[in-house]
Amino acid sequence: MSNYRITVLGGGAWGTALALTMARAGNSVRLWARDEAMVAAIGKGENPRYLPGIRLDPALEATTDLDAALEGVDCVLVVTPAQVLRAVLGEVRTKIPAHVPLVLCAKGIESTTGTLLSQIAGEILPQNPVAALSGPSFAADVARGLPTAVVVAAQDEARAAALALRFSTDSFRCYSTGDLVGVEIGGALKNVFAIAAGAVTGAGLGASAQAAMVTRGFVELRRIGAAFGAEPETLMGLSGLGDLLLSSASAQSRNFGYGLALGRGEPLGGRPLAEGVATAGIAARIARERGVEAPIITAVAGILAGAITIQEAVSALMSRPLRHEAE
Numbered sequence: 001m002s003n004y005r006i007t008v009l010g011g012g013a014w015g016t017a018l019a020l021t022m023a024r025a026g027n028s029v030r031l032w033a034r035d036e037a038m039v040a041a042i043g044k045g046e047n048p049r050y051l052p053g054i055r056l057d058p059a060l061e062a063t064t065d066l067d068a069a070l071e072g073v074d075c076v077l078v079v080t081p082a083q084v085l086r087a088v089l090g091e092v093r094t095k096i097p098a099h100v101p102l103v104l105c106a107k108g109i110e111s112t113t114g115t116l117l118s119q120i121a122g123e124i125l126p127q128n129p130v131a132a133l134s135g136p137s138f139a140a141d142v143a144r145g146l147p148t149a150v151v152v153a154a155q156d157e158a159r160a161a162a163l164a165l166r167f168s169t170d171s172f173r174c175y176s177t178g179d180l181v182g183v184e185i186g187g188a189l190k191n192v193f194a195i196a197a198g199a200v201t202g203a204g205l206g207a208s209a210q211a212a213m214v215t216r217g218f219v220e221l222r223r224i225g226a227a228f229g230a231e232p233e234t235l236m237g238l239s240g241l242g243d244l245l246l247s248s249a250s251a252q253s254r255n256f257g258y259g260l261a262l263g264r265g266e267p268l269g270g271r272p273l274a275e276g277v278a279t280a281g282i283a284a285r286i287a288r289e290r291g292v293e294a295p296i297i298t299a300v301a302g303i304l305a306g307a308i309t310i311q312e313a314v315s316a317l318m319s320r321p322l323r324h325e326a327e
């Protein structure tokens with residue numbers, strides 16, 4: 001084990017899987033979660049609420065004590081939901097030294113302001129370097145040690161590459177990029193398209209409609225990404241197309257599952273976290289304000305707001321003016 005000390009904030013599915021992975025990569029890891037019972041359970045080798053049935057390394061150190069978790073830390077992974085990032089960073093603001101990089105692992109956009117997660121981090125901890133980790137990676141797969149590839153992004157590309165090296169294992173391959181905004185936009189918007197794909201499937205519209213929806217969703221992702229200055233290669237990469245493909249085609253995805261339930265007319269209460277629900281409305285507003293055409297995102301936002309039905313949304317999408325595919 002190296003003495004590079006990583007603290008993971010958040011004991012949900014992804015925080016637990018990443019803490020395990022960081023330890024497998026040879027780092028010295030502490031996991032902070034707010035719930036005593038959860039921390040005790042992790043100490044006994046399982047996270048029964050979020051990763052039931054998956055055996056965790058009992059050596060994984062978990063605590064509810066934030067000061068103890070952050071003492072002497074070299075790098076912090078923030079793995080709580082996007083909509084609580086501001087609150088969580090507010091709690092840790094005075095506890096993390098200025099040189100310590102923050103690696104943002106949530107996928108979303110602040111729903112009340114449209115602020116990207118890296119911008120929130122820049123507002124609250126302006127001295128700390130910010131990175132993001134994203135890509136196709138179901139927590140349960142990663143916790144089991146199944147192989148995948150993700151990307152670590154930071155404006156300072158050398159920093160992204162150094163972090164990627166520290167995070168990689170034989171089964172968790174971390175690429176790196178300097179296109180932080182591109183990685184963030186892909187991770188946030190793929191959740192909205194996954195809801196759309198799930199809704200189409202749940203409504204029984206067929207595999208062809210699902211593929212068409214995902215492909216046209218990708219066109220919207222490229223348009224919005226361009227408006228933010230994202231590099232096209234990033235959107236074509238693991239955090240964009242890669243994660244869109246994963247999340248739009250698997251019932252393992254919470255966002256796809258949410259859309260599936262919507263399409264089937266099933267109750268939506270009590271479902272696990274689906275970040276796309278909070279992101280759809282603000283993404284539609286951002287697209288409108290920036291003059292970007294985003295009919296699928298707008299349709300998902302309208303369905304979630306109860307303003308239109310899935311059938312009405314599909315009819316509206318199918319009757320839009322015909323045009324060249326690349327437009």
Ligand SMILES: NC(=O)C1=CN([C@@H]2O[C@H](COP(=O)(O)OP(=O)(O)OC[C@H]3O[C@@H](n4cnc5c(N)ncnc54)[C@H](OP(=O)(O)O)[C@@H]3O)[C@@H](O)[C@H]2O)C=CC1
Binds near residue numbers: 106107139
């Ligand atoms: N699950 C996955 O496969 C993947 C998830 N992600 C992303 O990671 C992020 C987290 O997802 P995931 O781990 O799955 O979510 P979960 O719902 O599994 O866990 C969320 C965790 O955040 C904690 N939490 C919520 N609010 C607060 C708060 N205000 N302060 C402190 N802790 C809080 C919860 O604590 P408590 O239990 O006490 O409520 C819980 O431990 C999301 O943005 C998701 O998109 C990315 C890749 C894969």
Ligand SMILES: O=C(CO)COP(=O)(O)O
Binds near residue numbers: 139243253254273275
């Ligand atoms: O981001 C993920 C996989 O890369 C997890 O997707 P869901 O949040 O839709 O489950």
